[in-house]
Amino acid sequence: VTDALLVRDLAQLATPAPAAVPARGADLGAVEVIEDAYVLCRGGTVEAVGRMRDLGPVTGDVEELDGRGLSAVPGLVDCHTHPAFGGDRVAEFALRAAGAGYEELHAAGGGILSTVAATRALDPPALERRVARHADWMFRHGTTTWEGKSGYGLDRETELASLRAVRACGGSPTWLGAHAVPPEHPNGDAYLDYVVAKVLPEAAVLADAADVFLERGAFDATQARRYLTACRAAGLALRLHGDQFTESGAIPLAVELGARSVDHLEATGPDGIGALAASSVVGVLLPASALFLARPQAPARALVDAGAAIALATDFNPGSSFTTSLPLVCSLACTQLRLSPAEALGAVTVNAAYVLGCSDRVGRLAGGYAADLVLLDAPDWRYLAYHLAGDVVACVVRSGRPVFRR
Numbered sequence: 001v002t003d004a005l006l007v008r009d010l011a012q013l014a015t016p017a018p019a020a021v022p023a024r025g026a027d028l029g030a031v032e033v034i035e036d037a038y039v040l041c042r043g044g045t046v047e048a049v050g051r052m053r054d055l056g057p058v059t060g061d062v063e064e065l066d067g068r069g070l071s072a073v074p075g076l077v078d079c080h081t082h083p084a085f086g087g088d089r090v091a092e093f094a095l096r097a098a099g100a101g102y103e104e105l106h107a108a109g110g111g112i113l114s115t116v117a118a119t120r121a122l123d124p125p126a127l128e129r130r131v132a133r134h135a136d137w138m139f140r141h142g143t144t145t146w147e148g149k150s151g152y153g154l155d156r157e158t159e160l161a162s163l164r165a166v167r168a169c170g171g172s173p174t175w176l177g178a179h180a181v182p183p184e185h186p187n188g189d190a191y192l193d194y195v196v197a198k199v200l201p202e203a204a205v206l207a208d209a210a211d212v213f214l215e216r217g218a219f220d221a222t223q224a225r226r227y228l229t230a231c232r233a234a235g236l237a238l239r240l241h242g243d244q245f246t247e248s249g250a251i252p253l254a255v256e257l258g259a260r261s262v263d264h265l266e267a268t269g270p271d272g273i274g275a276l277a278a279s280s281v282v283g284v285l286l287p288a289s290a291l292f293l294a295r296p297q298a299p300a301r302a303l304v305d306a307g308a309a310i311a312l313a314t315d316f317n318p319g320s321s322f323t324t325s326l327p328l329v330c331s332l333a334c335t336q337l338r339l340s341p342a343e344a345l346g347a348v349t350v351n352a353a354y355v356l357g358c359s360d361r362v363g364r365l366a367g368g369y370a371a372d373l374v375l376l377d378a379p380d381w382r383y384l385a386y387h388l389a390g391d392v393v394a395c396v397v398r399s400g401r402p403v404f405r406r
């Protein structure tokens with residue numbers, strides 16, 4: 001086993017330029033492109049990147065990877081996924097295709113609660129196998145760092161098993177304890193009494209962050225404040241699902257509590273855009289979810305132009321976004337959100353890493369960063385977004401080892 005990897009003769013290497021993180025405004029689209037490039041990795045870290053003609057002699061035992069005709073970008077970061085679930089929602093998908101509404105199905109006890117029943121039916125090893133399968137799907141699309149939420153257990157045992165499964169599969173667990181009110185509790189307040197008393201103490205040890213679904217039919221702003229305040233006191237970073245269908249106060253609450261992010265924002269209007277831009281909270285946009293539900297897209301262009309920090313993610317889940325492809329999300333960003341390929345790259349690398357609290361080591365290709373990279377089967381890195389649903393990922397390198405080749 002060699003400890004060094006030299007990726008040589010790359011047609012291009014593209015990385016977000018050094019800038020304050022999270023990148024906002026013009027910084028989001030600042031990408032450095034090196035033609036005829038190499039990446040030298042050692043011990044799981046990038047030692048150097050540069051032009052082939054500047055590559056000096058490499059010492060030690062080095063494995064070489066031929067990059068001819070390929071482009072390298074940093075390993076992609078999926079900062080919003082729901083991979084811990086049993087069953088599927090394919091029957092619901094067919095009903096929606098025939099005209100049924102997503103919120104109607106949810107109100108009728110289907111939707112999220114049908115996945116809760118299927119997830120509770122799995123024992124912890126079976127749940128972990130499901131998460132591992134979903135993590136492998138992500139990985140084949142170039143995702144080397146990911147967040148995974150619980151939220152389909154909604155009881156102590158299944159929520160904790162979900163968080164353990166995400167960690168065991170290499171993800172960063174987020175406790176989405178407030179996703180829906182399960183049927184054994186009379187209302188949201190009673191359910192929150194239960195989770196704060198019985199689940200939070202252990203969830204706080206297992207998870208990196210907490211999340212809440214702030215929306216009509218789920219939790220209101222008062223309930224979300226109570227849940228998140230308790231989670232913050234227990235040491236968790238804060239995230240919110242907000243403004244998906246209605247503006248229900250998620251952005252002001254995220255700013256008030258110092259959340260890392262507020263995610264969705266399809267219903268955000270001018271006041272929300274201004275408030276987010278004036279804050280350090282990242283807006284995580286999920287265009288695959290809006291597409292999957294045939295809903296309007298988030299005001300991405302207005303957010304970036306106003307100076308808000310944004311990231312992009314898949315929202316992978318069985319109901320509203322059954323995809324693990326960040327390249328597809330980049331395509332949607334350029335075709336539906338009016339972002340540039342460079343802005344999309346920054347949003348799935350540095351800014352997504354910031355949301356997960358790891359942007360000091362993840363999200364750029366430069367000396368000292370994690371040796372996580374994606375080799376694209378294209379001579380120009382912008383094929384990442386250009387090749388709509390294409391087989392664009394040729395090879396994935398994680399911790400300096402080529403672990404997937406098409």
Ligand code: NIG
Pocket residue numbers: 082111112115213241244289315317318319320321
């Ligand atoms: O981010 N909005 C709430 N939660 C998920 C969907 C969950 C589901 O439909 O199972 C989301 O879209």
Ligand code: FE
Pocket residue numbers: 080082241315317
């Ligand atoms: Fe989500």
